[in-house]
Amino acid sequence: MSNILCIGAGYVGGSTMAVIAQRCPQHRITVVDVNAERIAAWQSDRLPIYEPGLDEIVFSVRDRNLFFSTEVERRIAEAEIIFVSVNTPTKTFGRGAGKAADLQYWEKTARQIVQYADGPKIVVEKSTLPVRTAEAMERILSSGRRGVEFDVVSNPEFLAEGTAVADMQNPDRVLIGGHDTPSGRRAVETIAEIYAHWVPRERIITANLWSAELSKLVANAFLAQRVSSINAVSALCERTEADVTEVARAIGLDRRIGPEFLRAGIGFGGSCFKKDILNMVYLCEHYGLPEVAGYWEQVVRMNEYQQFRFVANMLSSMFNTVSGKRIALFGAAFKAHTNDTRESPALAVCRALLSERAEIAITDPHALENARADLGDEAAKVRFEPDPYAAAAGAHAVALLTDWPQYAELDYEAIFDRMVEPPFLFDGRNLLDHQRLFEIGFNVFPLGKPPLVHQP
Numbered sequence: 001m002s003n004i005l006c007i008g009a010g011y012v013g014g015s016t017m018a019v020i021a022q023r024c025p026q027h028r029i030t031v032v033d034v035n036a037e038r039i040a041a042w043q044s045d046r047l048p049i050y051e052p053g054l055d056e057i058v059f060s061v062r063d064r065n066l067f068f069s070t071e072v073e074r075r076i077a078e079a080e081i082i083f084v085s086v087n088t089p090t091k092t093f094g095r096g097a098g099k100a101a102d103l104q105y106w107e108k109t110a111r112q113i114v115q116y117a118d119g120p121k122i123v124v125e126k127s128t129l130p131v132r133t134a135e136a137m138e139r140i141l142s143s144g145r146r147g148v149e150f151d152v153v154s155n156p157e158f159l160a161e162g163t164a165v166a167d168m169q170n171p172d173r174v175l176i177g178g179h180d181t182p183s184g185r186r187a188v189e190t191i192a193e194i195y196a197h198w199v200p201r202e203r204i205i206t207a208n209l210w211s212a213e214l215s216k217l218v219a220n221a222f223l224a225q226r227v228s229s230i231n232a233v234s235a236l237c238e239r240t241e242a243d244v245t246e247v248a249r250a251i252g253l254d255r256r257i258g259p260e261f262l263r264a265g266i267g268f269g270g271s272c273f274k275k276d277i278l279n280m281v282y283l284c285e286h287y288g289l290p291e292v293a294g295y296w297e298q299v300v301r302m303n304e305y306q307q308f309r310f311v312a313n314m315l316s317s318m319f320n321t322v323s324g325k326r327i328a329l330f331g332a333a334f335k336a337h338t339n340d341t342r343e344s345p346a347l348a349v350c351r352a353l354l355s356e357r358a359e360i361a362i363t364d365p366h367a368l369e370n371a372r373a374d375l376g377d378e379a380a381k382v383r384f385e386p387d388p389y390a391a392a393a394g395a396h397a398v399a400l401l402t403d404w405p406q407y408a409e410l411d412y413e414a415i416f417d418r419m420v421e422p423p424f425l426f427d428g429r430n431l432l433d434h435q436r437l438f439e440i441g442f443n444v445f446p447l448g449k450p451p452l453v454h455q456p
């Protein structure tokens, strides 16, 4: 039996440890966080994150071999393996502001580990970190006076929110990076053995520490780049009467390109993509590679442009003003099947429309609480409405911003009847049956396809 500790009870720490606890009943796993409210939620019937399939797992292993606690220090002393999944947001101040990762939480954690560890430990980097962070970690960890041995291992997270449990149960690969020394190799093998309880060995790959750290940034940069690429194409489609869905299908059938991640929309959000790319941009600048930095930075710029374009299109279609008009926003989460609104393009659209003085009613099946918190002062100007039909009542326009499948199943005739004439529908995710909506009477504006507009 091993005592495993995870520091940071967020989306990553919570989901990852729940699945490890389920698959490895012989290990005792504790997840700690400085945020007592969050820990209390993990111990309650209402978990702090919405992730399909997670409740069931947590309820079945909690207090058996999965524990949640705020006693960071005591738990450090007990653990042999410490996963660190604290937040590493983009720096908002000083050198590298807006791009570099803010490592203050990580560093604080490393210092806590040194202070309270009294025996050898494996420290696993789970949060996304800039390349060569492990080096800094090792320096901090080896600064302890007690001469405790630490092995630092990088085990980047590839799970996506909304499918975190499925991704953990059946990962494409598990990547573990460590030093090529006897104790480094032993540490990597110890972590590999945990995953080998349910992941086939050939999918557990090892690499050197720096490759593992960099792979995480690069994987997210490539994924985000695909989204920005298809979104750039959607703009061109709108000018040329091509249809972006048809283009995506045609190119996706080329095995070298593949069909995934080619859905045009209002842009990518979430806690990782923007942060990780900007992190990479900062690293490239730091290492004297301005051309490489500029190449990747453009992926983020294109994402911002797509959101701007969507709102500009709404404005010009609605006779160049939305001031005083009620607009119903369907979706606040950055993607379907999550309650996470971090960097959500839906909230960016919401803010832009507020600055045009539109009256906003926003609906979402799971993310309204987080949306309200994220909107801060602006939340006072927004109506948060769990029922999409009520949100659409009296609206001039509906804008679909999150790809919740239930939004495709709504009764749009009933929605049409509740709206102000002529009703506009902007489908920011190309989720709906546009022809049918047009037949109901909507003026329909999909993304990257010709609009369907009723002539007066």
Ligand code: UDX
Pocket (backbone or CB within 6 Å): 157, 158, 159, 160, 161, 162, 220, 223, 227, 260, 261, 262, 263, 264, 265, 266, 267, 268, 269, 270, 271, 272, 273, 334, 335, 336
């Ligand atoms: C991502 C990575 O997928 C995951 O491997 C990593 O560990 C964390 O970052 P996540 O941000 O949770 O996961 O979700 P993801 O499914 O990648 O979607 C990111 C954003 O891209 C969402 O806003 C989504 O709506 C958007 N997207 C995705 C598109 O607009 N079009 C697509 O075709 C795919």
Ligand code: ADP
Pocket (backbone or CB within 6 Å): 007, 008, 009, 010, 011, 012, 013, 032, 033, 034, 035, 038, 072, 085, 086, 087, 105, 106, 108, 109, 127, 271
């Ligand atoms: P992610 O999506 O990567 O899981 P989150 O922000 O949801 O990120 O979670 C990170 C968690 O780490 C937060 O709940 C935060 O309170 C916690 N955290 C940050 N610093 C520390 C620390 N020194 N000790 C324990 N927990 C920490």
